[in-house]
Amino acid sequence: MAETVFSRPQGLIDVTTHYCPGCTHGVIHRLVAEVIDELGVRERTVGIAPVGCSVLAYNYFNMDFHEASHGRAPAVATGIKRARPDLIVFTYQGDGDLASIGMSEIVHCANRGEKVTVVFVNNAIYGMTGGQMAPTTLPGQVATTCQLGRDVEATGHPIRVVELLSTLRTPAFIARASVHDPLLSINAKEMLRRAFRYQVENTCFSLVEILSTCPTNWGVPPAEATEWLARNMLPYYPLGVFKTPEGDDRAPRPNGS
Amino acid sequence: MAETVFSRPQGLIDVTTHYCPGCTHGVIHRLVAEVIDELGVRERTVGIAPVGCSVLAYNYFNMDFHEASHGRAPAVATGIKRARPDLIVFTYQGDGDLASIGMSEIVHCANRGEKVTVVFVNNAIYGMTGGQMAPTTLPGQVATTCQLGRDVEATGHPIRVVELLSTLRTPAFIARASVHDPLLSINAKEMLRRAFRYQVENTCFSLVEILSTCPTNWGVPPAEATEWLARNMLPYYPLGVFKTPEGDDRAPRPNGS
Amino acid sequence: MPQIIITPNACKGCELCVQACPQKILGMGKRINDKGYFYAEVVEQMRCIGCRLCCITCPDLAIDMRVNGTMYHYFSY
Amino acid sequence: MPQIIITPNACKGCELCVQACPQKILGMGKRINDKGYFYAEVVEQMRCIGCRLCCITCPDLAIDMRVNGTMYHYFSY
Amino acid sequence: MQNDVIMAGFGGQGILLIGKILAYAGMNDGKEVSWMPSYGPEMRGGTCNCTVVISDRPVGSPVIRSPRALLAMNLPALDKFEPRVRPGGVLLINSSLIDREAQRDDLRVILVPANEVANELGNPRAANLVALGAYIGATKAVPLDKVEDVVRESFAAKPKVVDVNLETLHRGYDIGTGAAVEEVPVEEGA
Amino acid sequence: MQNDVIMAGFGGQGILLIGKILAYAGMNDGKEVSWMPSYGPEMRGGTCNCTVVISDRPVGSPVIRSPRALLAMNLPALDKFEPRVRPGGVLLINSSLIDREAQRDDLRVILVPANEVANELGNPRAANLVALGAYIGATKAVPLDKVEDVVRESFAAKPKVVDVNLETLHRGYDIGTGAAVEEVPVEEGA
Amino acid sequence: MTKKLMKGAEAIGEAAIQAGCRLFFGYPITPQNEIPEYMSMRLPQVGGTFVQAESEVAASNMLYGASGTGERVMTSSSSPGISLMAEGISYLAGSELPVVIVSIMRAGPGLGGILPSQSDYLQTTKGMAHGDFRLLVLAPWSVQEAADLVQDAFDLADHYRNPVIVLGDGLIGQMMEPVEFAEDRQPIKELEPKTWAATGYTGERPRAIINSLYLDPEELERHNLRLKEKYDAIVRDEVRYSSYGTEEDYDVLIVAYGTVARVCYTAIEEFAEQGIHVGMVRPISLFPYPYDAVREAARRAKAVLVVELSTGQMIEDVRLAVGAERPIHFYSRVGGMLVSPEEVIEQTTAILEDREVIHG
Amino acid sequence: MTKKLMKGAEAIGEAAIQAGCRLFFGYPITPQNEIPEYMSMRLPQVGGTFVQAESEVAASNMLYGASGTGERVMTSSSSPGISLMAEGISYLAGSELPVVIVSIMRAGPGLGGILPSQSDYLQTTKGMAHGDFRLLVLAPWSVQEAADLVQDAFDLADHYRNPVIVLGDGLIGQMMEPVEFAEDRQPIKELEPKTWAATGYTGERPRAIINSLYLDPEELERHNLRLKEKYDAIVRDEVRYSSYGTEEDYDVLIVAYGTVARVCYTAIEEFAEQGIHVGMVRPISLFPYPYDAVREAARRAKAVLVVELSTGQMIEDVRLAVGAERPIHFYSRVGGMLVSPEEVIEQTTAILEDREVIHG
Numbered sequence A, B: 001m002a003e004t005v006f007s008r009p010q011g012l013i014d015v016t017t018h019y020c021p022g023c024t025h026g027v028i029h030r031l032v033a034e035v036i037d038e039l040g041v042r043e044r045t046v047g048i049a050p051v052g053c054s055v056l057a058y059n060y061f062n063m064d065f066h067e068a069s070h071g072r073a074p075a076v077a078t079g080i081k082r083a084r085p086d087l088i089v090f091t092y093q094g095d096g097d098l099a100s101i102g103m104s105e106i107v108h109c110a111n112r113g114e115k116v117t118v119v120f121v122n123n124a125i126y127g128m129t130g131g132q133m134a135p136t137t138l139p140g141q142v143a144t145t146c147q148l149g150r151d152v153e154a155t156g157h158p159i160r161v162v163e164l165l166s167t168l169r170t171p172a173f174i175a176r177a178s179v180h181d182p183l184l185s186i187n188a189k190e191m192l193r194r195a196f197r198y199q200v201e202n203t204c205f206s207l208v209e210i211l212s213t214c215p216t217n218w219g220v221p222p223a224e225a226t227e228w229l230a231r232n233m234l235p236y237y238p239l240g241v242f243k244t245p246e247g248d249d250r251a252p253r254p255n256g257s
Numbered sequence C, D: 001m002p003q004i005i006i007t008p009n010a011c012k013g014c015e016l017c018v019q020a021c022p023q024k025i026l027g028m029g030k031r032i033n034d035k036g037y038f039y040a041e042v043v044e045q046m047r048c049i050g051c052r053l054c055c056i057t058c059p060d061l062a063i064d065m066r067v068n069g070t071m072y073h074y075f076s077y
Numbered sequence E, F: 001m002q003n004d005v006i007m008a009g010f011g012g013q014g015i016l017l018i019g020k021i022l023a024y025a026g027m028n029d030g031k032e033v034s035w036m037p038s039y040g041p042e043m044r045g046g047t048c049n050c051t052v053v054i055s056d057r058p059v060g061s062p063v064i065r066s067p068r069a070l071l072a073m074n075l076p077a078l079d080k081f082e083p084r085v086r087p088g089g090v091l092l093i094n095s096s097l098i099d100r101e102a103q104r105d106d107l108r109v110i111l112v113p114a115n116e117v118a119n120e121l122g123n124p125r126a127a128n129l130v131a132l133g134a135y136i137g138a139t140k141a142v143p144l145d146k147v148e149d150v151v152r153e154s155f156a157a158k159p160k161v162v163d164v165n166l167e168t169l170h171r172g173y174d175i176g177t178g179a180a181v182e183e184v185p186v187e188e189g190a
Numbered sequence G, H: 001m002t003k004k005l006m007k008g009a010e011a012i013g014e015a016a017i018q019a020g021c022r023l024f025f026g027y028p029i030t031p032q033n034e035i036p037e038y039m040s041m042r043l044p045q046v047g048g049t050f051v052q053a054e055s056e057v058a059a060s061n062m063l064y065g066a067s068g069t070g071e072r073v074m075t076s077s078s079s080p081g082i083s084l085m086a087e088g089i090s091y092l093a094g095s096e097l098p099v100v101i102v103s104i105m106r107a108g109p110g111l112g113g114i115l116p117s118q119s120d121y122l123q124t125t126k127g128m129a130h131g132d133f134r135l136l137v138l139a140p141w142s143v144q145e146a147a148d149l150v151q152d153a154f155d156l157a158d159h160y161r162n163p164v165i166v167l168g169d170g171l172i173g174q175m176m177e178p179v180e181f182a183e184d185r186q187p188i189k190e191l192e193p194k195t196w197a198a199t200g201y202t203g204e205r206p207r208a209i210i211n212s213l214y215l216d217p218e219e220l221e222r223h224n225l226r227l228k229e230k231y232d233a234i235v236r237d238e239v240r241y242s243s244y245g246t247e248e249d250y251d252v253l254i255v256a257y258g259t260v261a262r263v264c265y266t267a268i269e270e271f272a273e274q275g276i277h278v279g280m281v282r283p284i285s286l287f288p289y290p291y292d293a294v295r296e297a298a299r300r301a302k303a304v305l306v307v308e309l310s311t312g313q314m315i316e317d318v319r320l321a322v323g324a325e326r327p328i329h330f331y332s333r334v335g336g337m338l339v340s341p342e343e344v345i346e347q348t349t350a351i352l353e354d355r356e357v358i359h360g
Ligand SMILES: Cc1ncc(C[n+]2csc(CCOP(=O)(O)OP(=O)(O)O)c2C)c(N)n1
Pocket: A051, A052, A053, A054, A070, A093, A094, A095, A096, A097, A098, A121, A123, A125, A126, A127, A128, A129, A134, H027, H028, H029, H030, H056, H080, H081, H084
């Protein structure tokens, strides 16, 4: 008599997503839902959808959900958590949402040490609006607002959110993972598990940046997209844990030069 | 026949400022004006006043000036510099202006590598509005919106802007100085000199954070304010150069823990 | 004995599972599902080692796995 | 011979210069200026070493310095 | 006099392109024209359509609820728009991909085996041009030569495809005109 | 019947405080009252003032352009507000700090050596209470005892200062009332 | 219950707390800093939470999250800060979240000045942000009324699931007046349990989704029409105003709101002392606007005088009410300058004697 | 000069470039992404600069800085993005900076939807932000007119030193129509040199200070009154509208703007074919609003029909124009749904036959 060893988590509703074929938003949805199931907190979790391709996340996660205006999910999360500290609150945000228009909200939410969890999906492009440049777009990468490739002279270098937030003095768990390869997805899930556990234990703010693909706007088939990510994003966005509440201050010191 | 070895720089208009007695905004104004004089760029400089106690800076600096809405001076500077790259553009911003409401604008301005200079005056409080807590207010420090002293559990730790911005990959000159002591003011001037020179040479974005006093809202006489700054701010806000365009990447690496 | 179950109408034909399978026992079929996609199929169920990498890879939860009896876990997930 | 010139009406009486002077030759006067402040005065001009620290300290540009002949610069400013 | 048409089908079928070609031709013919693509939610899911209006007076609404003609390149398109076509209007069905009949009996129905024809001509990706030709043939919305000119321009880059594309267009045109007299009874017989 | 007064002087003179005491006393006396401080640019520069209205009908404007009384604690205050006082109104001048005479001759002018009196009583920081007392004495805007009660409350924390403060208040009151009959000729003679 | 002399800002904060507000998110701005300052001190004393947001943009979104849990929440700001909340307020209205926003107007545009003004009237009542929505707007003219309206605002917000704005000016915030708080205040509206709130999905009710996105236009149209019905109900049931001197006959009707109305009231009383009768309608709810009351009162007069601290904003609503039926005169001071009773008397007299009126 | 078939968004971008716009600051938002995308490609080709701002808040402030140097600058956005620019726009108006803002309305409130709408009318024409200011608002109904109005907008902005908004909807942005650009276009206003611009103080002119702060209320009042005079001049000189079918007598007057007016125009033509005359006034300038034209045209009709894509916004201006003189009917579709000629015909017929009109 056969036992099911892999199937849809309770945390996800049984519907087909609107995501493009091979978009790893779907993988990240599943990992988050699995972790919430495992921690047994689904019934007291409130998620916050961003404005971005995952704007409809509330149609997929089987829990109470909140919309947020573009980039402000961390402020919305703050409001929810301060009103109801017993709830488990997480935001799910894209790189345009979090790193461009939402930069102020994420920095201050992290710095206040709000006991919430941020799932930061970095696909190096604006998906929903049709492939414009994101703060995370790589040098030379083509986007509809930099059709000759991102010119770092004019637009600067890609922002590494995890590195930036790790310098804050307020204790937090901050890590970067990727889901372009199933073995790394397993690690990504472990990072998410730790992030949510820190919240469940009311320890600190937690954020996991997850590198993700956007085959549609990268203009490559899904299978190539995973390779593109490995080749181009991994070198610039190193995976790993950058900051733990136990660990010491990650801020750079003056180097006198 | 006597020679004048110290007097008002051309860059400052001969009027009494509205600043409170002993407020070191006045010192910083003078240092900036002296540097601009020395570089001989006053006639092609456009300054940008923030919203804060220095909102009236345009009445004191003897050059074309711009107002900016609260926190947005770096965006205004971007607009000016992109329109007229031949102009020398600097913003003068307080810590509420730059580190609270203006966080997104300063991060993105620095990250785009706008060739402008930011003079960031950190007095650990909101001066103009009457002493509310700033992102830079120190743990335990009393302010009108934290009358029992800043509680880091509820509001997080003070934000160290210079450390935060130093992690960005885009080349920049980023340093912290102080003017609570004349010998340090001399060093502050040197930092400002370097910052403006980098702009004049069209090398990179530059920012100098300058620790400053607010006797009025700290509730101490000016002479004690300088001691308060030395005792409380210096340990948390170390002085020095944090990033140079020549120097290497200051971003923290994953530490696996 | 691990068993892969692919739900045709859940599949968007992205081929990531095909790429992910260390045993290369998955392939894209010739039939179109209700959404108009050529969907993935198990080609050689027999050689499946039950690693679940295809399941973990699939962005659309189109792949479930069942096993008869116990089975070796290559990694905790 | 350095000479300190304090402009009474520019002074806000903050006393920072008094604190800054290594020779302690500055003091707060008993007279009130137009703004209602007791303003700083030079007490012992003779002992001034021309370090300019009071000038550099003053937030209100109330202190100028002139010298007759050459003078030693303790630091470049 | 106004001609307007909704062209609809899958994303990859080059629907927006033939819509633009038609609009260009109309403009070059001295007519007032407008081209309006679908945008927004319905785009997700791969369906796509555009509305082209050709008129000798300034174009009113660029969005037409009840068009004078429908060019349905796939089944969802037919299902969605057939009910909206004006009575007496023209309905072109890509019979290569759609195996159901028209449900309306108050329309001039024309079956266009667009993909077959395109394949025959060794120009498989040009089913859209067959359909365009058929529409022109059936409605004479614009003179054929104006369309030819635009086709020539649009493919100026790769001259060798121009001729086969023109031929493809003509085959469609014939179906459209011929259809005007034959197809309907056939349809009835089907 | 309405009494209104502008009290003005330096920042440190406790002007806002006596304004509040007056308003409280008025309220406890069953009157309608309002207290409006100056805020905004004029604050910078250390001057400060407040307007108190005491009325037996709901208070209209809490800001009074032409007050029925002015309590000028320093010269800038006198310069700024003297011209605005209503004809026939009361003008109290802190003669300790102001050495110019009133310019208006249509006002009931009362010279109050507030600082001297306060110093005499060994209560130098209470010049404001002398002035308040004088205003009450001159206008009877509220019964003295109501003001005494408020003073007692406000200083309940440090009882020993209560008595001296009350004495200070009374000295002011006498100047105010006495003044009502004597000061003016003196003023004329001055 | 005894009277207490309170600063408007403090009375507003205390009123909110007594109305059950337990969360405040705000950012300092003159002339209303005393509100967040008071809340930062008082809320912890009653088990509530004060958060100084990094900006007004963040504050409005924190409000969004907090009120989505069903708690009573408030923010306060002044003109430039309110403008920064525009997008957030549109989301609050679109998601039908009950929040109370205290707006203390200062002179604009831009940074402008910090002194009292009424130049945000059109923004607040008609065009706060994108999309078809309306805010309930209440304008107090005294500290006591400010306190009362703030308490009512929470009930109205909950009842209609709509943001309510209490609109004052620098005077209201800064002045001290006696205030009284009823001990056993009852809600002015019956309040249903907030089953829509997102507090965790246990299966006992449908999933709670706080949202304003409707990609399907037919759905969004239904949503918009439902909102419209709500606003119509508000227009029908929530009009507030008071009239003065209308028991007598009068030739001139003054229309003014907020503290300006107090100035006009003083003028009216001085007229009364001279035996001249002047009427006044003071709108208290600015949306819904008391069109009927203004129209009917105007019909009894020969002319209408609108007095505001703006170059002419509320006058548009007076025009909508009165149309061409009566001549409408206008007087205002702007930029932080205040209207004095003397000026109102002069303007009114000019109309009575029908002299040319010098428009401020 | 030959006609070119262009997408509205591209025509708008090209028109700006031909009008001398050399700087564009913007943030992506549907349905106007093609404007920034076009500018990012085209501007560098003409020596201009495109900056993708980190947000609309930043974009509006970049605009502020750039236009302070005297250059011609533009941004574009859609409803939620425009709301985020509110504070910035108030500063632009307060500092009298000439900028052009293209606003492509989508359905709201909140995130709403991305399909065409006219529900930002009141926001754009009356209440965009805090403080007494007005924006010049121009509403095109075709791609060609969009291009023309964008070019005029730059002249008007420079002439009046005021922000000008070109207000369209999703249709204008997405549709393709033939466009023609005049080769030797002349400014429609005489333009003075921008001696006020902050470009470095060499002593040849007074220091240039770009500013909206006036701490002294008397100064700020003077500033506000000067602005008011400017707006009055705009109201006097810049009213734009066109009329249709008004050469004949008509019973019903339709008032509509933007793409909706095209739909109504189709309806009017179909009526004409049946020999029924229906008139229409199409406001092109929404501020200043063509009150007189609407009033006079309405007086010739028995009734007025206002058609918009909102639950009732422009109708307020029609009421201000027509007052009680004529019955004003209203028809609308909202949430991204469009009005069809058939619907307009039905509504109009209902009025003609005076049946009850079903309000959309
Ligand atoms: C205030 C505002 N500005 C802009 C937009 C348009 N917009 C929607 S999603 C988006 C960016 C999405 O990119 P990202 O956050 O990277 O998420 P992704 O779609 O790539 O998953 C933008 C700019 C908006 N909805 N609201």
